[in-house]
Amino acid sequence: MLEVTGLRVAYGGIQAVRGISFHVNDGEMVALIGANGAGKTSTLKALSRLLNAAGGSVRYGGREISALAPHQLISQGIALVPEGRGVFPRMSIVENLLMGAYIRDDKAAIAADQHHVFSLFPRLAERAQQLAGTLSGGEQQMLAIGRALMSRPKLLLLDEPSMGLAPLMVQKIFEVIRTVADEGMTVLLVEQNAKLALEVSRRAYVMESGEITLTDDSAKLLENPRVREAYLGE
Template structure:
């Protein structure tokens, strides 16, 4: 699916999402251009995960528009969004714990029928994630948290995404493992995959991202380059734990 000339790959216009009578996302606007790595930061409950789930099609919206490659996809089912190149690595990883690592990875390619391409992409994932290649026959539920996160990212890559949605990839992981995960994220971005990253570790996210959005109580309150947001006193105090 080709992006229409002059259009961002992803555009949210006045996006609104509600749970019952509670409005979780209150009319946000957001853009991602092809090839960008953009982060969405904010406190727990700000609406970040809800936003990613809506883009992926697993959370219905109450108002506004989600445009992908120039087309409105508000009511497009999640599996059709995946076929068009929108892949989500959910919070908590969401791997199939009773399947092997290899079976998990191959599940990412379930909508594809290009056998040679799938095998080539598996080899690419093994090169990017050598630890996972060593664990192929292992039941995924027995892996460490970091290894499970790598499997979840690898599985998403097997769908050949144009837009990769990453929800809290560093959650609960040791610092050295987080460093490895972000190396992988950076490698994926360098291959030209557009990434929208939700991350509690704001400092790390902003160091890696070209641009960022700050979300508070269902609204976008700040946006700018990664460097601009890292230097912003409000961001430094609220999300980097610094007294300014």
């Protein structure tokens, strides 16, 4: 479904992503793990066209998408849940969710999807009219995921959903990510929390200093001594 070849991202003279290649198959959950500063967010931003790549190709469903605008990617079925969530603080939960559906005009289906998001995240349903800026970090993360789902994506890009959250909240959010994947969504999960990401994904890529240095089935990476030492603190 997604095929990235030789992707490069640079900030001025600094190369943050140095020609990485990876792919995500239809219906698969794939993790991209790596330490802070490895280039994970830069990779997702280049994929979702929030910044221009310095080189490489991004094919989605067989088609080159590296020159499309961000809103065109949304209508192609690609949704990003950005690092730091990016909810609209002065809008309510419901208004934020509807923003996620702004490219759609199928009112009944939008209402059904809102209902579905509320069933995935009952905490959002209980607070439907609350302003997003007054939500806890975990609730904002739920909202950011819910808002992305409202565009009915085929491919969901998640940037560090666990960042800054208490373990219980992380667990809840990852249960929902797993549910969404089990429902058939294709997911690319970027995480610094390697243990969580490897437990929930099928395959993974390890990124270090702008390069992919290792890839395997997630279950195998969990057993890999190098990964255990560098990323699992063992």
